Amino acid sequence: MQEKNRKRASGCPIAFGLDIFGDRWTLLVIREIMLRGKRTYSEILEADEGIATNILIDRLKHLESEGILEKRRDPENRRSFIYNLTKKGRDLAPILIEIIIWSGAHDHRPNARHDVLEKIRKDRAGFEADLRDS
Amino acid sequence: MQEKNRKRASGCPIAFGLDIFGDRWTLLVIREIMLRGKRTYSEILEADEGIATNILIDRLKHLESEGILEKRRDPENRRSFIYNLTKKGRDLAPILIEIIIWSGAHDHRPNARHDVLEKIRKDRAGFEADLRDS
Numbered sequence: 001m002q003e004k005n006r007k008r009a010s011g012c013p014i015a016f017g018l019d020i021f022g023d024r025w026t027l028l029v030i031r032e033i034m035l036r037g038k039r040t041y042s043e044i045l046e047a048d049e050g051i052a053t054n055i056l057i058d059r060l061k062h063l064e065s066e067g068i069l070e071k072r073r074d075p076e077n078r079r080s081f082i083y084n085l086t087k088k089g090r091d092l093a094p095i096l097i098e099i100i101i102w103s104g105a106h107d108h109r110p111n112a113r114h115d116v117l118e119k120i121r122k123d124r125a126g127f128e129a130d131l132r133d134s
Numbered sequence: 135m136q137e138k139n140r141k142r143a144s145g146c147p148i149a150f151g152l153d154i155f156g157d158r159w160t161l162l163v164i165r166e167i168m169l170r171g172k173r174t175y176s177e178i179l180e181a182d183e184g185i186a187t188n189i190l191i192d193r194l195k196h197l198e199s200e201g202i203l204e205k206r207r208d209p210e211n212r213r214s215f216i217y218n219l220t221k222k223g224r225d226l227a228p229i230l231i232e233i234i235i236w237s238g239a240h241d242h243r244p245n246a247r248h249d250v251l252e253k254i255r256k257d258r259a260g261f262e263a264d265l266r267d268s
Contacts, residue, residue: 013236013246031148048146101228
């Protein structure tokens with residue numbers, strides 16, 4: 001994370017974004033919350049890709065410090081925390097959608113999942129609104 | 135790159151994309167080619183963010199092996215190579231555009247550059263077509 005947290009000073013919007021979410025895991029954590037409705041550390045840890053505990057802890061802290069997630073105590077379990085996307089986090093929805101569309105066109109592996117792509121093709125605006133409401 | 139080249143088998147389109155371009159540098163190399171018309175190793179090396187030679191060599195190889203860039207000898211200088219985006223590479227344009235829009239809304243640093251964002255706001259379809267033609 002050390003390299004990742006170092007912000008580049010070029011002023012370029014692409015560099016700004018990559019400094020925040022340009023790594024193998026950050027947008028997958030966002031996916032778990034936005035597309036799969038996960039809310040707690042334990043739920044996100046169950047992601048299919050097998051995220052390591054230290055990486056998940058690091059990314060949740062990072063996303064909170066960047067103002068993309070907000071953390072509050074779970075009212076039903078005071079020892080647990082709930083993570084919610086902020087406006088800045090929900091605004092990542094179109095980036096995830098474009099990644100899904102790109103992969104849909106170029107992932108030719110037999111196990112490639114196209115279910116979400118179908119939803120986007122049918123009603124992109126509605127799909128994006130659902131993500132933002134998640 | 136070792137970790138980055140390892141493809142995750144979940145079938146998720148977001149994981150597929152991040153396995154290819156989910157790092158601090160890959161999409162910046164694409165930016166240099168797509169938005170700034172760079173074509174050679176030496177030109178891309180001049181990027182504002184100061185990409186290290188070993189990282190650039192690694193990323194160019196990676197993008198070529200993923201079918202995102204194609205490399206050919208420069209007809210005007212047979213010792214040099216020219217890199218061009220393939221269809222798969224040009225299809226990354228909407229992802230770059232969404233990153234620019236997101237950063238435009240959330241990068242509040244005084245040196246944040248908004249010139250490209252203005253072009254996207256004025257005519258997104260035209261801007262995307264220009265990127266694809268680059």
